[in-house]
Amino acid sequence: MSTTARALALHEEVRPARREWTLLLRRLGRRRTAVFGAIVVAVVVITAVGAPWVSPFDPLEQSIGERLKVPGWRDHAGHVHPLGTDHLGRDILARIIYGARPALLVGFAAVMISGLLGMITGLLAGYFGGRVDDVLMRLADIQLAFPFILLAIAVIGVLGPSLTTIICVIGVSSWVVYARIVRGAALSLREREFVQAAQALGGGDGRILVRHILPNVFTPWLVVATLDMARVIVIESALSFLGLGVQPPAATWGGMLADGRVYISTAWWLATFPGLAILVTVLGINLFGDGLRDTLDPRLKI
Amino acid sequence: MKTFLTRRLLQSLVVLLGVSFVVFFILFLTGDPALVLLPPEASAEDIRQFRERMGFNDPFIVQYGRFLGGALRGNFGDSIRHGEPAFQLVVERMPATFQLAGAALVIALCLAIPAGILSAIRRNSVLDYVSTVVALLGQSMPTFWLGIMLILLFSVQLQWLPSSGRGDLRNLVLPAITLGLFTTARITRLTRSGMLEVLGQDYIRTARAKGVSDSPVVWKHALKNAAIPIVTIVGIELGTLLGGSVITETIFAWPGVGRLSVQAIYNRDYPVVQAAVFLLATTFVLVNVVVDILYTYLDPRIRLR
Numbered sequence: 122m123s124t125t126a127r128a129l130a131l132h133e134e135v136r137p138a139r140r141e142w143t144l145l146l147r148r149l150g151r152r153r154t155a156v157f158g159a160i161v162v163a164v165v166v167i168t169a170v171g172a173p174w175v176s177p178f179d180p181l182e183q184s185i186g187e188r189l190k191v192p193g194w195r196d197h198a199g200h201v202h203p204l205g206t207d208h209l210g211r212d213i214l215a216r217i218i219y220g221a222r223p224a225l226l227v228g229f230a231a232v233m234i235s236g237l238l239g240m241i242t243g244l245l246a247g248y249f250g251g252r253v254d255d256v257l258m259r260l261a262d263i264q265l266a267f268p269f270i271l272l273a274i275a276v277i278g279v280l281g282p283s284l285t286t287i288i289c290v291i292g293v294s295s296w297v298v299y300a301r302i303v304r305g306a307a308l309s310l311r312e313r314e315f316v317q318a319a320q321a322l323g324g325g326d327g328r329i330l331v332r333h334i335l336p337n338v339f340t341p342w343l344v345v346a347t348l349d350m351a352r353v354i355v356i357e358s359a360l361s362f363l364g365l366g367v368q369p370p371a372a373t374w375g376g377m378l379a380d381g382r383v384y385i386s387t388a389w390w391l392a393t394f395p396g397l398a399i400l401v402t403v404l405g406i407n408l409f410g411d412g413l414r415d416t417l418d419p420r421l422k423i
Numbered sequence: 424m425k426t427f428l429t430r431r432l433l434q435s436l437v438v439l440l441g442v443s444f445v446v447f448f449i450l451f452l453t454g455d456p457a458l459v460l461l462p463p464e465a466s467a468e469d470i471r472q473f474r475e476r477m478g479f480n481d482p483f484i485v486q487y488g489r490f491l492g493g494a495l496r497g498n499f500g501d502s503i504r505h506g507e508p509a510f511q512l513v514v515e516r517m518p519a520t521f522q523l524a525g526a527a528l529v530i531a532l533c534l535a536i537p538a539g540i541l542s543a544i545r546r547n548s549v550l551d552y553v554s555t556v557v558a559l560l561g562q563s564m565p566t567f568w569l570g571i572m573l574i575l576l577f578s579v580q581l582q583w584l585p586s587s588g589r590g591d592l593r594n595l596v597l598p599a600i601t602l603g604l605f606t607t608a609r610i611t612r613l614t615r616s617g618m619l620e621v622l623g624q625d626y627i628r629t630a631r632a633k634g635v636s637d638s639p640v641v642w643k644h645a646l647k648n649a650a651i652p653i654v655t656i657v658g659i660e661l662g663t664l665l666g667g668s669v670i671t672e673t674i675f676a677w678p679g680v681g682r683l684s685v686q687a688i689y690n691r692d693y694p695v696v697q698a699a700v701f702l703l704a705t706t707f708v709l710v711n712v713v714v715d716i717l718y719t720y721l722d723p724r725i726r727l728r
Contacts, residue, residue, distance in 0.1 A: 268662060271700055274688050278688035279459055392572075392575070404560065
């Protein structure tokens with residue numbers, strides 16, 4: 122155990138300390154599109170959390186006499202329905218506000234599951250290499266061979282649609298992109314002096330992985346997680362659109378679109394606004410994620 | 424080259440074996456395939472007989488062996504709803520899906536590569552700005568919403584194009600645009616960043632310094648090197664297109680594998696679902712082998728690895 126090895130282990134640690142995180146945040150704050158994305162996401166999150174207070178109407182309250190009313194229509198009580206009502210007389214704005222809940226919940230939970238799975242497999246594959254790497258990367262190829270939506274709906278069709286099923290199915294089948302990025306980073310970190318120094322000092326594999334490698338693969342992982350959340354939200358709405366998401370009468374953006382599709386020739390607003398809600402949310406996340414990538418790791422290719 | 428090819432083909436075989444296992448396993452997710460395959464009103468006696476007949480009482484590995492043997496001969500059992508062999512039902516609908524995915528890919532490549540190149544060489548111009556914004560929107564827009572909006576505009580309002588079915592070219596326009604937009608956006612962004620990276624390299628500066636004029640620099644020197652990541656992404660995007668066909672075909676009532684499998688899932692017609700998932704995954708794997716072979720021509724270094 123030489124002193125040089127220890128000195129290297131101390132110095133070469135490239136993990137950003139707290140000061141560096143504030144610096145990164147400041148650099149991120151200078152990117153106008155990223156800030157715009159962050160604001161959009163924040164607004165969507167606040168709306169989803171505070172739905173009962175923000176929403177002007179009950180999203181489930183039907184009123185057959187008030188069905189398919191145009192945006193801006195004023196009901197008998199004098200309340201304005203800014204985005205109109207749907208085929209059961211429910212307020213569309215209220216349903217969009219409540220629909221943000223399953224979208225964000227599924228997005229966040231599924232990303233956490235797949236991110237964790239991908240982090241573990243990527244670390245193991247990159248750090249140990251050899252046969253472990255071969256097996257895990259073949260598993261990744263198998264996963265990627267499936268048309269994602271088709272596999273997801275087949276599994277949900279068997280298990281029956283529910284919030285938990287959707288989260289698990291998306292979470293378990295989306296780990297590959299994390300695994301690839303983490304593996305790549307771990308592969309190169311393995312050869313760095315501070316990791317070799319830690320090995321020379323007699324550090325166990327588990328300790329090296331957690332203390333030395335993990336903190337250094339965190340930033341690319343975070344970028345992937347942010348951008349993947351956008352993809353997951355689109356998938357959640359696609360599943361709801363096909364009737365395999367969170368079940369009615371609960372409001373989902375995809376479910377609203379499916380309803381609206383039926384009335385496309387008579388009531389354009391039914392399908393238009395929920396789609397815009399998805400577009401704006403996903404755009405916000407993408408803008409923020411792009412900014413995060415350019416700030417943290419401009420060479421990252423995803 | 425020969426070892427590269429052998430290894431690549433062996434890898435694909437392993438992947439396909441894994442695919443077959445997952446497809447087989449779908450029926451066992453709830454623990455009892457008989458309950459998945461039979462209608463809910465089936466009696467206990469029906470279920471018992473069905474189990475006996477289908478061999479669900481055999482050991483798991485024996486059942487998988489039987490499934491794999493059947494799959495290799497193109498036998499996934501008969502469709503519960505149509506009574507015909509599931510494999511045949513899926514194969515009959517493959518051409519429609521390939522036509523749609525192919526058209527979407529052609530649209531994507533024809534739009535994305537020129538747009539990506541132009542925005543890279545005229546960086547920060549109006550054109551670059553517009554193509555970046557359009558690509559960003561395209562990447563954030565859910566396919567099914569775009570499809571519905573296109574129907575609203577071109578079929579309902581303007582009545583220029585049909586909104587459903589498969590027939591002549593006019594039927595193909597809206598579904599192909601819908602399916603291709605996301606891929607167009609991805610390839611545009613990738614081409615732009617790839618070209619920007621290559622244009623900053625020393626050999627481009629050398630070419631310019633020795634007096635090669637602008638357009639040969641772009642087309643001969645830069646594009647050839649920027650093409651490598653584009654070819655890779657085309658292979659991967661094919662997966663996106665085949666998967667996306669599930670949604671697009673449903674919206675436009677396009678008679679392909681995607682729509683067939685969504686209907687099969689609604690009808691709990693699992694032999695058809697299994698055949699469809701297996702065949703689409705196999706297509707994806709085979710296309711990617713071809714892409715990898717193409718790749719070795721673009722970048723001979725890969726053969727040596």
